[in-house]
Amino acid sequence: RRVSLRNRRVPREDPARNELVSRSLESAQQCLFNQDYGTAFVHYLLVLNLAPVLKDFASESFRFTLFKWADELDSLGRIQDLFDCYEQALELFPTDEVIINSMGEHLFRMGFRDEAAGHFHKALKLKPDYPEAKENFYRVANWLVERWHFLMLNDRRRNHKYQQAIQKAVEGGCNTVLDIGTGTGILGMCAKKAGAAEVYACELSKTMYELACEVVTANGMNGRIKILHMKSLEMEVPKDIPKRVSLVVTETVDAGLFGEGIIESLIHAWNHLLLPPQNTQDPSRPPSQAGRVIPAGATVFGMAVQCLEIRRHHRLCVSEIGGLATAAAGELHSPVSCSSEDDSTEPYTTERLSRLPGGYTPLTEPFNALDIDFNNVQELEGLCSREVSRVRLPVTGEGLLDALAVWFQLHLDQQSSLSTGPKEDTCWEQAIYPLIVEISCRDAYLRLCSVAVARDGREFRLDDCLDPDKPRNNPGPSGNPNPSLNAEAELCSALACLGTEQSSGPRDYTMLECAEMALLNNQPYHDSFRRALAKLITNLKDARSVQGPSQGQGLEVMPLTDPPSDPMDPGPDPFYVLDVSEGFSVLSLMAASQGQVKAYSSVEKTQHQAVLRRLARANGVPEEALEFWLNQVEDEQAVLQRPSREKLWSAIILDCVETCGLVRQKLMEKATLARCLLEDGGQIFPERIVLYGMLVESDTLLLESAVQGQEPTLGFNIAPFINQFTVPVHVFLDLSTLQCRHLSDSVELFILDLMNTNANYTNRDVKVQASASGRVTAVPFWYQIHLNEEISLSTFNQDSHWKQAAVVLHQPLAVREGDWVRLAVTLQKSSISISASIEEEAGETGTVDSVKSPIR
Secondary structure, three states: OOOOOOOOOOOOOOHHHHHHHHHHHHHHHHHHHOOOHHHHHHHHHHHHHHOHHHHHHHHHHHHHHHHHHHHHHHHHOOHHHHHHHHHHHHHHOOOOHHHHHHHHHHHHHOOOHHHHHHHHHHHHHHOOOOHHHHHHHHHHHHHHOOOHHHHHHHOHHHHHHHHHHHHHHHHOOOOEEEEEOOOOOHHHHHHHHOOOOEEEEEOOOHHHHHHHHHHHHHOOOEOOEEEEOOOHHHOOOOOOOOOOEOEEEEOOOOOOOOOOOHHHHHHHHHHHOEOOEOOOOOOOOOHHHOEEEEOOEEEEEEEEEEOHHHHHHHEOOOOEEOOEEOHHHOEEEOOEOOOOOOOOOEOOEEEOHHHOOOOOEEOEOOEEEEEEEOOOHHHHHOHHHOOOEEEEEOEOOOOOOOEEEEEEEEEOOOOOEEEOOOOOOOOOOEEEEEOOOOEEEEOOEEEEOOOEEEEOOEEEEHHHHHOOOOOOOOEOOOOOEOOOOOOOOEEEEEEEOOOOOOOOOOOOEEEOOHHHHHHHOOHHHHHHHHHHHHHHHHHHHHHHHHHOOOOOOOOOOOOOOOOOOOOOOOOOOOEEEEEOOOOOOOHHHHHHOOOOEEEEEOOOOHHHHHHHHHHHHHOOOOHHHEEEHHHHHOOHHHHHOOOOOOOOEEEEEOOOEOOOOOEOOOHHHHHHHHHHOEEEEEEEEOOEEEEEEOOEEOHHHHHHHOOOOOOOEOOEOOHHHHHHHOOOEEEEEOOOOOOOEEOOOOEEEEEEEOOOHHHOEEEEEEEEEOOOOEEEEEEEEEEEEEOOOOOEEEOOOOOOOOOEEEEEEEEEEEEOOOOEEEEEEEEEOOEEEEEEEEEOOOOOOOEEEEEEEEOO
């Protein structure tokens, strides 16, 4: 058979195109060498669009260029240009999991969590074992589907009471229902199952909206429940729903009741979405023509408490930090503030009082702080203009007043209620108002404004003590403070038998994160660093006295990481110490106080730098001994010009463990770079991290990780959908108060050596013997941080500012006392995974069975 080639096109070489591709490729590589990443990116785009056959050859260089250029655009605030570059890159490499994951990281940092999750999920589909995408997805999953969703769905008592209240209302005639903040859709489905004719639901979170749609469809209610992806405040009749409804169901409440905006949502619902309430003057109107809300109302309770754990996270409790007197620091406090004057602060934080390390001591009996009727729109609208009420509370025990603990009772209807109290077996935490000072409902928050302490007929106002320059809020004729100064609903608590100290003169206020406050209060941490730094500097001084001037002069290193020389210093060459700790840290100042040390701090915020400067002056540290490295690298001249004489660092302090209990991302990459920048005898702090863990049985961790059991939740199939967001590693744990049974002793799981590259690995098998029979559900872990051979710190002790973490096993493992369990531990980047199996062979606890995959 003959085949005609007459009309077949034969590709011909295009010399001009080839020349353009060749020149552009050379230009891209030259620009890359000159760190002109923007121009290099344009050249690579041209090359790969004209010659797609070069994609495999140029992919690595193209990725590197994209990421560098994206970082520059990010630092310049050119966000749209940044995402345009990623879109262009994905047109060329649509299935490149590294580029997709990187774009997700930028989206997450900018607050686009739903979009970021989509990119991480897509990268994992392309490469299921891609550790960076897996770690990122786990991190973002905690934001998208918060852990309390699992706790609530596992709380059968709460679910059953809501179902009963909804069923009673629907059977009583409320046949049109709106579920505000539907989440998984469970309350809307309860209404439909009870026989409601029309059910609508709204959800703001894109992730939860899509999840609710899947759940409703899987339960055969698609088309019978209309779910809207929007805020209820934006809903209108008849644009979004055809008519006003007779029942609103919602659980848009947080631990402090008002934090998710329930007051604003219900005011809008009564004015725009709900039928008018039942008129007591006209009881003949049927329920289907009247509006009501489930829950019907709430009662807020409070109690004054003493608690060291709360105290150390919100105020400075020590007078000395690592040998530095702290008086000159001024007033330091957390962002959780009772002040009504500062809108940048949160009025409260949340804690589960029953699980606070060290416990708490009630100083008063619980008191009724507020009653609110959700079915009375006038009361809702007038909440912020209530007259001040005063309550006198007798103190039931001596102690330090650290906070006001607040919880509530949610009245679903006249017969049924749910309590979030600290003694209840509930999925709820309690709201904590530290440094308590007048309760008000302001901007839909319960906020504390001042406290009066009464003793021997005299009243001391703590707000005056905190701010002596503030005009006193003199009582009016009624005995209440002048309402013009605070026209919001307040509760001024007069606590008997407590004393307070008057302060004089203006105070400097500096805000630190709660974890930063706890870090400053961690005296063993700072004392250990002081001793380790002193030993290093002493050893280096001894070495210099023997060897003469330090070696390494003239070595060319990157300008963002090498210390500048100080030619004006007439004394001996100083030792250079770099502290790259995250957030606020005094370690650089502690190093500078050693003498003959020039320390560089990575503290960024101007106000925080001012605190360190004040502390330096007060502790006799010369001004030139402490500098702020990020101030220097932001200076264009400092970036573009190299120092005339190159110096190497004597010590580099790395922040290795996050407060949540995980190894910091890219720790080993930072350690690899840091080793190259050390002088002879120099050291990275810490030099080594040892990971420890144990076998435990904990139903609490299971309930917080996934919807448990084979039975449907209230008869609805929800678990398979929400359990897609199960995260195997739980963070921010307090192992000392976690409800669990220890099934083994602690065992060494992993070692990360920051000073010796060849000692590291990614996989390790460890044998551990069960000390009791039970079900292994999780492996909690913590770290021993070795600053040097003699000095180490544990992240698991009562003074630690760190929390612990735990790997929850995919399936519980039944063990008998004496069984040997093999733990396969993998640490890739900062993502840890552990699997467990019964080991038939006997061995010693903690025995390393195998070590694989060394890190280079």
